Amino acid sequence: MLDADFFRRWMTATTALVDREAERLTALDSPIGDADHGSNLKRGFTAVAAALEEEAPATPGAVLILAGRQLISKVGGASGPLYGTLLRRTGKALGDSAEVSAGQLAEALRTGVDAVRTLGGAAPGDKTMVDALVPAVEALGDSFGAARTAAAEGAEATTPLQARKGRASYLGERSIGHQDPGATSAALLFEALKEAAGE
Amino acid sequence: MSDGRQLVGIVLVSHSAEVAASVAELAKELSGGAGTVAVAPAGGTASGEFGTSSELVAAAAASVDRGAGVAVLTDLGSAVLTVKALLAEGDELPDHTRLVDAPFVEGAVAAVVTASTGADLDAVEAAAAEAYSYRKA
Numbered sequence: 001m002l003d004a005d006f007f008r009r010w011m012t013a014t015t016a017l018v019d020r021e022a023e024r025l026t027a028l029d030s031p032i033g034d035a036d037h038g039s040n041l042k043r044g045f046t047a048v049a050a051a052l053e054e055e056a057p058a059t060p061g062a063v064l065i066l067a068g069r070q071l072i073s074k075v076g077g078a079s080g081p082l083y084g085t086l087l088r089r090t091g092k093a094l095g096d097s098a099e100v101s102a103g104q105l106a107e108a109l110r111t112g113v114d115a116v117r118t119l120g121g122a123a124p125g126d127k128t129m130v131d132a133l134v135p136a137v138e139a140l141g142d143s144f145g146a147a148r149t150a151a152a153e154g155a156e157a158t159t160p161l162q163a164r165k166g167r168a169s170y171l172g173e174r175s176i177g178h179q180d181p182g183a184t185s186a187a188l189l190f191e192a193l194k195e196a197a198g199e
Numbered sequence: 200m201s202d203g204r205q206l207v208g209i210v211l212v213s214h215s216a217e218v219a220a221s222v223a224e225l226a227k228e229l230s231g232g233a234g235t236v237a238v239a240p241a242g243g244t245a246s247g248e249f250g251t252s253s254e255l256v257a258a259a260a261a262s263v264d265r266g267a268g269v270a271v272l273t274d275l276g277s278a279v280l281t282v283k284a285l286l287a288e289g290d291e292l293p294d295h296t297r298l299v300d301a302p303f304v305e306g307a308v309a310a311v312v313t314a315s316t317g318a319d320l321d322a323v324e325a326a327a328a329e330a331y332s333y334r335k336a
Contacts, residue, residue: 040250072284076250078277081284088288119283167276 001099006196007063008052013192015045021188028181032168036077037181044075044083060100064091078166079182082116082129083189089115106140113137126164127175129182131157136190144194151190155183207314207323208237208263211307212256212273212282214249216242218303226307236314237263238307251277253285260292268295268320270310272327274303295320301327 018025018041025038048067057063068088071080090112094100100108113133122128136151158180163169168180209226213219219242227238239259244250260269269292273279282298285291297320299306306327313326 036250069288072281072288073253076244076248076252076277078280080251080253080277081280085284085287115287119280119287 001101002060002105003099004057004059004063007060008056010193010196011045011048011052011063011067013195014189015049017188017192017195018042018045018185021185025181025185028179028184032163032171032175032178033181034077034167037079037185040075040077041079041083041185044071044080047071047074059094059096059098060105061091061094061096064088064094067091078120079129079185082120082182083185085119086112086116086133088112102144103141106137109137109140120165122165125161127158127161127168127180127183128163128165129180129186131155131161131180132183132186132190136186143199144190144197145199148187148190148194151187155179155187158183204317205265205267206236206317207267207310207320208239208260208265208269209307209310209314209323210256210259210263210269210271211238211240211242211303212251212259212271212278213240213242213303214251214274214276214278216240216247218242218274222304222307225304226311229308230312230315236311237265238311239263251281253281253291256282256285257291260296264293264296268297268323269293270297270299270314270320270323270327272299272301272303272306272310297324299324299327302330305330305333 022038022042026035029035029037047070051070057066064087068084072084090108093108093111122130124134132151132154135154136147139146139150163175168175211219211223219240223238223240239262241255241259245252271282309330310323310327313323
């Protein structure tokens with residue numbers, strides 16, 4: 001079973017990975033975006049880590065809701081409301097339980113990903129974070145390791161795609177040949193999940 | 200002009216503080232100095248960079264809320280997504296706050312003019328959205 005400590009470790013591990021990969025995320029965001037994805041997410045997750053330290057929420061759901069609210073208010077770019085909605089909706093779906101199963105987490109994340117798709121209007125194949133999130137959540141039923149691999153593969157598979165959402169979509173065919181920064185950061189979330197599970 | 204009714208408030212959310220403030224000024228000017236309509240810009244991030252701040256949006260919405268509803272117009276990208284995420288949250292924006300699907304500048308002018316007549320939120324939204332149909336060529 002996964003308790004609040006597990007979810008705090010997940011968010012802390014995500015913060016560390018975002019911190020480590022911030023320059024790469026921003027570099028990916030330079031040719032097809034506005035070169036701020038890494039710095040925006042780093043600011044957001046730094047605020048998440050600080051808020052979790054200060055408030056120490058007692059349930060898995062409360063950890064993710066607090067993290068989501070921080071991202072919406074601190075990031076400043078589109079990734080803030082998108083990741084914020086993902087975590088907050090997932091947290092709400094987990095309810096008040098002190099512990100949840102991996103299956104319950106997978107089910108809650110599915111709700112979160114659906115909310116992201118509704119908010120941003122993106123479908124798989126649009127070259128967005130959805131391309132990493134959807135396969136990851138599907139694979140989460142098997143294991144955290146499978147979810148991590150599916151997310152990373154989903155992110156890599158965005159390279160040949162033409163963007164249909166976000167700023168990159170203005171570039172049309174010129175968006176082809178670049179890995180999507182949002183899908184890349186979404187894969188970090190699942191790498192951190194695997195780390196939090198100690199796998 | 201409003202028969203004592205409360206007026207709909209208008210919030211203008213842009214990635215740029217200057218754009219938001221300037222469009223607010225322009226809309227008030229073009230609406231014949233409809234000075235009684237509360238119009239608040241929410242531009243850029245809290246630290247003054249380009250982007251969107253949910254705190255600035257929430258503060259702007261609270262500042263123009265007179266009880267008749269608040270119409271929020273946005274430019275693009277994170278401005279749209281931030282307002283939608285705040286609306287989904289349920290408790291960060293005043294009751295009867297609505298994201299209006301409208302062109303930013305033309306919609307702002309239409310919204311402020313319409314709000315100044317004492318029109319309700321539905322009418323303000325319809326006027327702003329109708330600005331999409333003003334062809335220029």
